[in-house]
Amino acid sequence: DAEELHRAEQDRSRSWISLTSSDPEWASYTLGVFVCHSCSGLHRNIAHISKVKSLLLDPWSCSELEFMDSVGNAAAKARYEQLVPAFYCRPSPSDCMLLRDQWIRAKYERKEFMYVERQEPYSAGYREGFLWKRGRDNGQYLSRKFILSEREGVLKYFNKNDAREPKATMKISSLNATFQPGKMGTAHGLQITYLKDNSTRNIFVYHEDGKEMVDWFNAIRAARFHFLQVAFPGAPESEVRNLLPKLTRNYIKEGYMEKTGPKQTEGFRKRWFTMDDRRLLYFKDPLDAYARGEVFIGSQENRYSVLAGLPPNTQGSHWPFGITIATPDRKFVFACETEEDQRGWMSAFQMVVSRPMLPQDFAVEAYFKHKP
Numbered sequence: 001d002a003e004e005l006h007r008a009e010q011d012r013s014r015s016w017i018s019l020t021s022s023d024p025e026w027a028s029y030t031l032g033v034f035v036c037h038s039c040s041g042l043h044r045n046i047a048h049i050s051k052v053k054s055l056l057l058d059p060w061s062c063s064e065l066e067f068m069d070s071v072g073n074a075a076a077k078a079r080y081e082q083l084v085p086a087f088y089c090r091p092s093p094s095d096c097m098l099l100r101d102q103w104i105r106a107k108y109e110r111k112e113f114m115y116v117e118r119q120e121p122y123s124a125g126y127r128e129g130f131l132w133k134r135g136r137d138n139g140q141y142l143s144r145k146f147i148l149s150e151r152e153g154v155l156k157y158f159n160k161n162d163a164r165e166p167k168a169t170m171k172i173s174s175l176n177a178t179f180q181p182g183k184m185g186t187a188h189g190l191q192i193t194y195l196k197d198n199s200t201r202n203i204f205v206y207h208e209d210g211k212e213m214v215d216w217f218n219a220i221r222a223a224r225f226h227f228l229q230v231a232f233p234g235a236p237e238s239e240v241r242n243l244l245p246k247l248t249r250n251y252i253k254e255g256y257m258e259k260t261g262p263k264q265t266e267g268f269r270k271r272w273f274t275m276d277d278r279r280l281l282y283f284k285d286p287l288d289a290y291a292r293g294e295v296f297i298g299s300q301e302n303r304y305s306v307l308a309g310l311p312p313n314t315q316g317s318h319w320p321f322g323i324t325i326a327t328p329d330r331k332f333v334f335a336c337e338t339e340e341d342q343r344g345w346m347s348a349f350q351m352v353v354s355r356p357m358l359p360q361d362f363a364v365e366a367y368f369k370h371k372p
Contacts, residue, residue: 032071087225268318
């Protein structure tokens with residue numbers, strides 16, 4: 001009877017769930033994929049395509065279980081990710097909400113990786129549009145025209161729509177982009193950095209449309225990918241894969257510390273620090289366009305080291321948890337507000353100094369040594 005049939009369905013559901021106990025505890029029963037708790041919320045944003053249930057808390061019918069059995073993540077990936085470009089950012093669980101949301105929408109809602117013509121916004125080698133850019137002096141966001149051109153090898157923006165000359169021209173060779181929703185206070189906030197006279201320059205932009213912002217991000221990654229392919233011609237597939245982490249990078253660590261001058265007799269000042277690869281930059285404000293200073297951090301093999309604590313003759317009022325970075329030329333002294341902050345920065349610095357320097361790192365180091 002109906003009651004026995006219901007019990008049989010429940011028994012089969014429990015049995016099936018026990019087999020997937022090591023998997024995420026949510027599933028889209030319309031797409032046939034298992035998802036984590038965080039992504040289950042994002043799938044609800046496309047409820048017309050993806051309907052989710054808890055594997056443990058919700059009832060499952062026989063037909064739903066059979067559908068899950070017939071699809072699964074591997075088959076869904078083969079279908080929905082068959083044409084993902086090599087440069088396209090596949091977000092990790094630690095990436096910002098915007099990247100993860102747009103990845104899910106691109107796959108299942110827009111089916112961008114099933115039809116290559118739908119990738120034109122970030123694959124064409126040229127992109128033009130308007131973004132809200134933060135003013136360097138007043139902090140106001142104003143609409144600015146941006147053009148990304150792989151042929152010219154630049155990203156540029158214009159202060160006026162009809163301006164002939166760009167306000168700034170950024171070479172793709174030194175370009176980086178990273179989403180900064182927390183620092184910028186907007187979910188779609190993107191920090192773009194480039195080198196100007198070998199010093200780091202920041203610009204902060206956003207767009208109300210999440211797809212527009214992620215398309216810009218992936219267009220920058222595409223331009224960087226093609227630039228590196230030209231820089232390393234004939235590289236085998238394995239080396240091409242090694243280029244992918246170089247397309248864009250998140251910062252190793254950011255946050256406040258206090259610093260003092262080279263003689264360590266000046267007062268300590270609170271500054272915002274960014275560890276970007278081997279460049280430690282410090283700013284008066286997290287959204288400053290230019291760093292107040294930069295420190296190059298090399299490797300242990302080249303006489304760079306990191307020590308907890310401050311030199312014994314350190315003067316001035318400062319936070320209690322010190323860090324000393326020793327370079328071949330001098331010592332840099334910093335102070336953290338909490339022991340947890342100190343541990344976090346020590347871990348970041350140790351990771352950098354334990355990594356052997358690459359040929360391009362020596363070129364950057366030489367610039368810092370001869371910097372006026």
